[in-house]
Amino acid sequence: MRLDVHLCALVGTPPVSAFLHQLASGLALGGVYAIMALALVMIFQATQLVNFAQGEMAMFSTYFAWRLIDLGWPYWRAFAVTVIVSFFGGIALERIVVRPFANAPALASVIVFIGLALIFNALAGWLYGYSVTDFPTPFDGPPWFGQRYLSAHESGAILVSLVVLAAVYAFFRFTSLGLAMRAAAQNPTSSRLLGVRVGWMLALGWGLAAAIGAIAGMMAAPIVYLDPNMMAGILLYAFAGAVLGGIDNPFGAAFGGFAVGVLENLMGAYVVGSEVKLSVALAIIVGVLAWRPSGLFGRRIVARV
Amino acid sequence: MSGAILDVRGLDAFYGPIQALFGLDFAVPAGGVTALLGANGAGKTTTLRALSGLVRRTGDIRLRGRPIAGLSTEAIARLGVAHVPDGRGTFTDLTVDENLRLGAHVRSDRSAARRDLDRVFGYFPRLAERRRQQAGTLSGGEQQMLAISRALMMRPALLMLDEPSFGLAPLVVADIFRILAAINRDDGVAMLIVEQNAALALDLADEAVLIETGRTALSGAAQRLRADDAVRRAYLGY
Amino acid sequence: MPGPRLTRAIATLAVFALAVAFPFLASGYHVYQGAQVLVLAIALLGLNLLTGFNGQISLGHGAFFAIGGYGAAILTAKLGVPYLLAVPLASLVCFAAGFLFGFPALRFGGLYLALATFALAVAAPQILAWKGFDAWTGGSSGVSLVKPHAPFALPLTTDQWLYFICLVSAALLYVAARNLVASRIGRALIALRDQPIAAETMGVNAALTKTICFGISALYAGVAGALSALAVGFVSPESFGLALSLSFLVGIVVGGLASLGGALFGALFIEFVPSLADQMSGNFGEGAKALPGAVYGVLLIVAMAVMPGGAAGAVRAIMRRTVGS
Numbered sequence: 012m013r014l015d016v017h018l019c020a021l022v023g024t025p026p027v028s029a030f031l032h033q034l035a036s037g038l039a040l041g042g043v044y045a046i047m048a049l050a051l052v053m054i055f056q057a058t059q060l061v062n063f064a065q066g067e068m069a070m071f072s073t074y075f076a077w078r079l080i081d082l083g084w085p086y087w088r089a090f091a092v093t094v095i096v097s098f099f100g101g102i103a104l105e106r107i108v109v110r111p112f113a114n115a116p117a118l119a120s121v122i123v124f125i126g127l128a129l130i131f132n133a134l135a136g137w138l139y140g141y142s143v144t145d146f147p148t149p150f151d152g153p154p155w156f157g158q159r160y161l162s163a164h165e166s167g168a169i170l171v172s173l174v175v176l177a178a179v180y181a182f183f184r185f186t187s188l189g190l191a192m193r194a195a196a197q198n199p200t201s202s203r204l205l206g207v208r209v210g211w212m213l214a215l216g217w218g219l220a221a222a223i224g225a226i227a228g229m230m231a232a233p234i235v236y237l238d239p240n241m242m243a244g245i246l247l248y249a250f251a252g253a254v255l256g257g258i259d260n261p262f263g264a265a266f267g268g269f270a271v272g273v274l275e276n277l278m279g280a281y282v283v284g285s286e287v288k289l290s291v292a293l294a295i296i297v298g299v300l301a302w303r304p305s306g307l308f309g310r311r312i313v314a315r316v
Numbered sequence: 317m318s319g320a321i322l323d324v325r326g327l328d329a330f331y332g333p334i335q336a337l338f339g340l341d342f343a344v345p346a347g348g349v350t351a352l353l354g355a356n357g358a359g360k361t362t363t364l365r366a367l368s369g370l371v372r373r374t375g376d377i378r379l380r381g382r383p384i385a386g387l388s389t390e391a392i393a394r395l396g397v398a399h400v401p402d403g404r405g406t407f408t409d410l411t412v413d414e415n416l417r418l419g420a421h422v423r424s425d426r427s428a429a430r431r432d433l434d435r436v437f438g439y440f441p442r443l444a445e446r447r448r449q450q451a452g453t454l455s456g457g458e459q460q461m462l463a464i465s466r467a468l469m470m471r472p473a474l475l476m477l478d479e480p481s482f483g484l485a486p487l488v489v490a491d492i493f494r495i496l497a498a499i500n501r502d503d504g505v506a507m508l509i510v511e512q513n514a515a516l517a518l519d520l521a522d523e524a525v526l527i528e529t530g531r532t533a534l535s536g537a538a539q540r541l542r543a544d545d546a547v548r549r550a551y552l553g554y
Numbered sequence: 555m556p557g558p559r560l561t562r563a564i565a566t567l568a569v570f571a572l573a574v575a576f577p578f579l580a581s582g583y584h585v586y587q588g589a590q591v592l593v594l595a596i597a598l599l600g601l602n603l604l605t606g607f608n609g610q611i612s613l614g615h616g617a618f619f620a621i622g623g624y625g626a627a628i629l630t631a632k633l634g635v636p637y638l639l640a641v642p643l644a645s646l647v648c649f650a651a652g653f654l655f656g657f658p659a660l661r662f663g664g665l666y667l668a669l670a671t672f673a674l675a676v677a678a679p680q681i682l683a684w685k686g687f688d689a690w691t692g693g694s695s696g697v698s699l700v701k702p703h704a705p706f707a708l709p710l711t712t713d714q715w716l717y718f719i720c721l722v723s724a725a726l727l728y729v730a731a732r733n734l735v736a737s738r739i740g741r742a743l744i745a746l747r748d749q750p751i752a753a754e755t756m757g758v759n760a761a762l763t764k765t766i767c768f769g770i771s772a773l774y775a776g777v778a779g780a781l782s783a784l785a786v787g788f789v790s791p792e793s794f795g796l797a798l799s800l801s802f803l804v805g806i807v808v809g810g811l812a813s814l815g816g817a818l819f820g821a822l823f824i825e826f827v828p829s830l831a832d833q834m835s836g837n838f839g840e841g842a843k844a845l846p847g848a849v850y851g852v853l854l855i856v857a858m859a860v861m862p863g864g865a866a867g868a869v870r871a872i873m874r875r876t877v878g879s
Contacts (some may be wrong), residue, residue, distance in 0.1 A: 059665070060665065061665055061668070061669060063613075063668070063672065108855065111859060112858065112859075115858070116609070117665060118605070118609060118611055118811075119858045121611050121665070121668050122611075122803065122807055122854050122855075122858050123854065123855050123858055125613070125800060125803060125851075125854060126850070126851040126852070126853075126854030126855040126858075127851065127855070128851070129800065129847045129848070129850045129851030129854070130847070130848055130851035130852060130855075131851075132844075132847050132851075133844035133845070133846075133847030133848035133851060134844070134848065136843055136844035136847070137844035137848070141843060243676055243796060244676065247672070247673055247676045247677075250669050250672070250673065251673070254666075254669065284684075284685070286680060286683065286684060286685065287677075287680045287681055287684045288680075289673075289676055289677040289680045290677045290680060290681055292673055292676075292677065293670075293673040293674060293676075293677040296669060296670050296673045297655070297658055297670055297673070300658045300666055300670060301657075301658035304666075
């Protein structure tokens with residue numbers, strides 16, 4: 012886990028500005044958690060299942076982008092191609108691997124997701140090795156707007172997450188495809204009676220989740236560095252964010268992601284120390300389940316098991 | 317039968333290994349209304365579900381002469397069969413407007429769909445007042461109106477209604493059946509209607525089919541069934 | 555032809571006899587590996603009680619294994635508790651930990667339990683390495699303990715002695731698990747898995763029963779962890795990561811969900827697939843490190859698709875065909 016490397020530069024800064032810096036850089040990773048949480052919620056809403064392979068899928072996409080950049084592609088072209096390939100990869104995965112278990116008990120689906128996670132992790136290790144690698148950022152250069160709390164990449168990552176959130180919101184709110192996807196998640200039978208191809212809507216959900224995950228991975232990698240295990244911690248924080256905000260509510264979950272990012276950073280810097288930051292996520296998950304099981308913005312918990 | 321929108325011959329349906337329908341025969345004439353009558357559990361709802369492909373079924377089902385027994389639910393809907401299911405199938409978290417937009421999901425003629433929206437608001441002005449409201453907050457009668465409107469947004473060749481009177485106050489039911497009659501008369505939409513309330517259904521219908529334990533017990537012109545003594549005693553209650 | 559019951563008894567006895575003879579036939583390292591297999595089998599028995607019989611998934615049993623291991627190590631090395639007492643004490647701590655952890659998570663069904671236990675598995679190594687616990691846990695360098703020698707001048711090597719401790723523990727815990735499953739509580743567990751609403755209507759206290767099941771399951775993991783610490787002579791945070799928890803899951807799925815006998819097969823599988831991969835690194839180079847993960851992943855999916863009963867299910871099907879008919 013390399014989540015804390017960027018904090019090392021802080022030694023010796025005055026307390027208030029160090030605090031603001033912690034807060035701000037918490038938002039940067041928080042944005043990554045937010046869009047990962049959004050990807051999780053997208054699949055949860057349609058299937059009442061949480062995709063444990065989401066993180067490893069994102070990691071694999073990030074490696075794919077890295078390979079393209081390594082081949083000399085310009086960053087944004089590699090970025091776009093990775094997002095598109097991940098989208099179709101997600102669709103293929105749903106149709107080929109996940110679909111056959113649609114009517115199986117939730118336990119079987121969770122086991123299949125774990126299987127997928129193991130496969131992606133192994134595949135990345137086999138293809139790209141297990142050593143930790145740098146990943147480029149398109150947001151190079153001095154910090155934006157003359158402030159000194161956020162590096163250019165951190166500002167860029169926050170911007171990208173906000174753009175993703177806005178785009179997802181617009182897609183579901185204003186397009187008829189987005190509407191059909193919401194309908195299919197909410198009432199599959201009724202949707203089919205209106206001619207909505209519910210099976211394809213699910214596959215599309217997987218595609219979108221994979222594409223969003225790819226963006227999360229590419230924004231996280233310059234901060235946490237690229238290696239096959241880079242997403243385990245990020246996925247955990249995204250879970251925590253989703254549970255905190257309400258796993259049935261996309262924007263609650265995204266808010267939860269930002270909140271967890273900030274909380275993680277502040278707790279790590281001032282309370283528990285950066286070595287046990289992951290336990291913050293654990294505490295959030297168990298605490299929320301114990302005290303407010305539907306999350307801050309969720310309605311109620313419906314589990315299939 | 318010539319000129320039938322829907323022609324059903326020897327329809328069997330199954331829930332898992334259990335057979336629920338046994339060789340039903342009936343038709344819906346073009347521009348006409350056929351009522352499916354019968355007691356609770358006779359298989360009326362199952363018949364609609366079988367026609368929509370929601371349960372496993374065999375037999376010869378033809379829509380405008382085209383066999384549809386092998387098609388998926390989505391494909392049948394796309395051919396113009398609008399099924400208003402029991403429980404109304406409301407998308408409770410979506411707005412009234414969004415529910416209606418979903419009705420037009422498979423259509424590509426945007427401007428015609430917009431005209432149809434005005435048309436259903438003409439039939440059900442209360443929905444127009446509640447366009448931006450969450451559909452789950454509507455009353456039962458309003459949700460039934462919404463379900464019918466959503467189905468009409470598909471520009472259906474055949475409208476299948478499953479107990480549109482269920483759980484509604486008599487005045488609301490009368491209102492809804494008056495509007496259904498108007499829709500049938502003005503727009504020529506053929507209907508297959510399942511109803512507990514046989515008197516209401518027979519008023520609206522041209523033809524009627526009486527189902528008992530998954531089999532056709534009686535069928536023919538609505539007038540003739542209304543006059544039948546057995547039907548009268550068992551289903552009309554006089 | 556003998557009936558299936560008798561065949562089963564004979565098979566069980568044969569496996570047990572083989573297990574007793576094994577340490578006298580094999581080399582020291584293989585005896586050590588045998589003890590590891592038994593340890594894993596104990597953990598799998600516990601996880602299978604939870605997941606196979608009660609339908610509750612845990613992705614974090616490695617953490618309870620760790621608590622058992624650290625418990626035994628700290629009790630013997632730092633507090634001077636005799637090891638035969640340290641193992642049950644450490645596993646009681648695990649029961650308590652499992653009970654307390656399971657309580658909030660179990661109330662909301664399997665998915666949330668999966669999430670919470672996943673978090674536990676990811677966080678466990680960090681917590682174990684935390685400086686605040688340094689005095690007890692030795693931070694990232696862990697705790698060493700003395701491997702126990704055979705008492706009464708028995709002519710057994712340390713490895714052989716530990717093997718027998720593991721074997722006796724595994725046999726006892728297997729019998730205990732069988733009795734539990736056949737008991738009233740066992741029926742309640744299965745009923746809660748298959749018909750949760752009906753079971754609650756019949757008066758089964760779902761939350762309490764599930765939480766106790768989680769505690770028992772953690773206790774099994776704790777015994778396994780404690781024995782493993784004795785056998786290895788060392789505990790450290792990296793050995794108890796997410797990978798361990800996931801390999802338990804692989805073990806019960808490959809061995810067979812809701813099958814206690816499958817635990818041994820599952821344990822053999824997760825013990826030997828990684829070392830097989832090590833041997834194959836000659837052919838595959840560094841990529842061989844990826845092999846266990848790939849094999850695990852594919853097997854999880856394939857097992858769920860074509861043989862949800864795992865190895866035990868397959869054996870049962872073959873037995874039915876050859877013996878039962």
